[in-house]
Amino acid sequence: MNFSFSVLFDETFNLFFMRSSCMSRSRVTIKDVAKLAEVSIATVSNVINGTGRVSLDTQRKVEQAIGELDFAPSASARNLKDKKSSLIAVIVPLLEKGRLQDNPFYWHLVRGIEESARDEKLHVILVGIGPDESFSFIREQHLDGLIFVGAFEDTEVVESVLRLNVPCVFMDSLIDNSDFYQVSLDDELGGYIGTKHLLSLGHERIVLLTGLLKKDGVNYCRWQGYRRALEEAGVPYRPELVYEEPTSSLGGYRAASRIGAKGGGVTAVFALSDMVAIGLIKGLHDLGIQVPRDMSIVGFDDDERARYCIPALTTVRQDIVQKGRTAVRLLTAQIERDHSVERQVTLGVELVPRQSTAPLAARVKD
Amino acid sequence: MNFSFSVLFDETFNLFFMRSSCMSRSRVTIKDVAKLAEVSIATVSNVINGTGRVSLDTQRKVEQAIGELDFAPSASARNLKDKKSSLIAVIVPLLEKGRLQDNPFYWHLVRGIEESARDEKLHVILVGIGPDESFSFIREQHLDGLIFVGAFEDTEVVESVLRLNVPCVFMDSLIDNSDFYQVSLDDELGGYIGTKHLLSLGHERIVLLTGLLKKDGVNYCRWQGYRRALEEAGVPYRPELVYEEPTSSLGGYRAASRIGAKGGGVTAVFALSDMVAIGLIKGLHDLGIQVPRDMSIVGFDDDERARYCIPALTTVRQDIVQKGRTAVRLLTAQIERDHSVERQVTLGVELVPRQSTAPLAARVKD
DNA sequence: CTGAAAGCGCTTACAG
DNA sequence: CTGAAAGCGCTTACAG
Structure with a gap:
């Protein structure tokens, strides 16, 4: 009897021990600190938060106690009072x-x-x-x-x-x-400078490869910039050159065949995301259409990959x-x-000319 | 006097009003719910947590009160008891x-x-x-x-x-x-299959382009796989072909000149990150070294960009x-x-052969 | 300069 | 099935 009791007791003890060593988190509270430093919890709180008036002496005592116990104040308790959570x-x-x-x-x-x-x-x-x-x-x-x-x-x-x-x-x-x-x-400006860059190279049939064109959305503003640039240059706006595609590399890849189709006369594409532009370049490449010889491409964002893409992608840079x-x-x-x-x-944008755009003339020469 | 008092009063009132409408967050508490549902807070708590026994009738009352007040229980208060935060x-x-x-x-x-x-x-x-x-x-x-x-x-x-x-x-x-x-x-296996792929194409002088080679680290294991593959193939391991470079596209880009240098006889590179591989391909490209004609490249990770890279990158895929x-x-x-x-x-890896690797023979023919 | 005490909004035994 | 009460760990007036 005694023996079995002792066994039971030991098991209970072990269980307790395991729980207290494995489960317990953040046991040391402000009370422990107060006890060790021999002050009230209010004083500890004041030291921690730099509130109230505390003598240098007690402050040091408290700080040492905090250090000794490795005390970390409970955010939950604090939040409960402050209604803030950090x-x-x-x-x-x-x-x-x-x-x-x-x-x-x-x-x-x-x-x-x-x-x-x-x-x-x-x-x-x-x-x-x-x-x-x-x-x-x-x-x-x-x-x-x-x-x-x-x-x-x-x-x-x-x-x-x-x-x-x-x-x-x-x-x-x-x-x-x-x-x-x-x-x-400044999305409108981004749309503007990207388009203007292509216009200045002599391109006129410029596809705008955009994601969802929702009113007042990011793409919508860029689209407005695109239109403004065209208008300024006296190039007629053609709605049929605006392609709404998913904002993904695959979206760009898939758009390639439509864009590269003969007869469209498209010589340049402004993709509103580098991700899309990169897919597009790959898609064109697989169709045997060379960038920038056959098609100039401008991206948007200036991802790291824009720089390492072949050819390096001309793009509208934003600092994300x-x-x-x-x-x-x-x-x-x-x-x-x-x-x-x-x-x-409103943060600025900047055109980063690289190798994916070239004068239209270059193409004619070929 | 009366007038100025009234002004003061109004100002105070306004301030109070503004504060209570702008600052107040999550004012409705379990008490409010209890009051509205005409039960105790314990019962509300039980309904919320599905604890204790609650009659269907009171449960409905409480649920309706919660809905009416749009009550959201305070995580801080809960955490303070539970010692957990979700x-x-x-x-x-x-x-x-x-x-x-x-x-x-x-x-x-x-x-x-x-x-x-x-x-x-x-x-x-x-x-x-x-x-x-x-x-x-x-x-x-x-x-x-x-x-x-x-x-x-x-x-x-x-x-x-x-x-x-x-x-x-x-x-x-x-x-x-x-x-x-x-x-x-399974980094070791990743290192192994990437290397083996290159060996099977006839490459022997294979540069391993790795990040920091810290004992037992990810790269270390891949390096071991690289060595195992070489050994199995009877190709001597050459420490001078192991390049420790920063894990970045720039690191890869910069490594290109060293790798492409004449006399080294290097015909293939295994880069332990797609990021690095992509920089490397660009670097080689800028030096006039073509992939895979002049140099085969294998990456690691299978980023999205591996697929859209030109040439598409052969790589060791992991599902991140x-x-x-x-x-x-x-x-x-x-x-x-x-x-x-x-x-x-330990998650698996898989070789994804694409276009950046080619048989060594192809090069000799050129 | 310091401390006792109330209270933040919950949950959880414990009675009933 | 329901409720009164203690307590989680803090902060903050308020006394002293």
Whole structure:
């Protein structure tokens, strides 16, 4: 009897021991620190936050106790009082398959955001959302702010986000409301300079290879720039030269045959994403159409791959990392109610001429 | 007097009003729901969590109240009790500049992780860490788990993470300890099949273009596969053909002149990243060296760009999104103490022959 | 300069 | 089946 009891006891003990050594997380609390430093928890709190008045002596005692116990204050407890979490979310649209977009564009965006957020002691949570997503997590987690990429004003999702009344920055969203914080690109200018570059090389039949052309969207603005450039040059706008295709390399690849078809007289293409341009070049290549001899191509973004593509891609450059950093700047201003910061930032674009564009004359000579 | 008092009062009122309408977030609590549904907060809690016994009638009342008030339970309050946060972190090494690595590889990883995490009702927080980073946030935020990418066993950071005793999955880390949860690739096999492919085409002087060759690291294993293939084929291993270069397109580009130099007799290159391979092809192209006529190239990863590269890149394929999904699977198993799940998963690789490799004979004929 | 105490919004035994 | 109450770990007036 005694023996079996002892065994039972030992098992219980072991179980307890294992649980306490494996499961326990963050056991040391402000109370432990207070005890060790022989002060009240209020004082510990004051030392941690630099609030109130604390004598240098107690401060040192407390700091040593914190160090000794390796104390890390619980964010949950803190948030419960403050209603803030030091968490921001980047909300990115999902592909149909329920996965984040595969354009590495987003990665560079996130890189910029993460870097700036880190500087601000904020953490970045990455959220993909589908069309019928619930946003309850934003309130549940007490998110301090949101960066919303590629949203449209009239959408259900935007409506529900706005109702939450949480600091929010829209990116590449072109919502026509100057009350909202937005960072975007001078897309119209991008469309303009890319087109103008081709026009200046003598091209007139220029295909615009775009993604979804939604009113006031990014592509829509670029399309407007395209039209403006044509108009300025006195070249008639032909709607049949605007191809709406999926924004993917495959989309570009598939567009190649349509573009390269004889009789169309197309001599240049402006693809509104490097991703698409690269697929297009490959598609043309497989059809025996050489770039830039037979066809000039301009991309958009200036991915790293634009530079290493063969031929190197002429493109409209945007600084995506900078875009992410700007979004965080606007967001923190909004969180801290710093009204001196502008609400709308439009970043610049720049033409980067490389090898995928050539004068039309060169073709004639051949 | 009365007048000025009234003005003051109005101002105060306005301020109050503005604050309450702009700042207030998530005001409705479980108490409000309880009041509306005419039950206790315990009952509301039980309904929300499906715990305890609740009559169908009260359940409906509570659910309606929740809907009416659009109630979202506070994660902080919940976490404070549960010591869990439904948050996991993906920890990615930083570049020297304090920014996340630019390899889009990470994006695909994150895509896989985010998708799976969403299925598990977990949120993903993305963290870049430098060499002397503090990990206090892991305890502060009560993170439920960690996915650690590209760590090395002996590192300070790994040590401190392990001390935290938080569920953790190491990825591409090759820590030699079977107690740890790890997902990795069959890197040795990858190195082997890539090399073997080139050998089978008749190449013998094969440059291995690798990133940092750290003991037991990813590249190290691939290098071992390279050696095994050579040995099997009876081709002597030449250390001078192993080039350690930065894992970037620029690294590949710069390596081109060294590789293409006359006299070396190099006829093929195995680059351990598509990123590097693409830079290399461009570099060779700029030197007038044609791929695959003059030089065969094999990459690693099978990025999207491998397919659209000119010539399309022969490469060793890995499913990066799947890798991310696997990591989440191991992590949730660990969080839920489901010991039926394996601790180590090694994912497969596959050779994807495309156009950047050709028989050596073809060259001789030229 | 320091501390006792209330309260943030939940969950969880424990009574009834 | 339902509720009163304690407690999670902090912060913040408020006394002293």
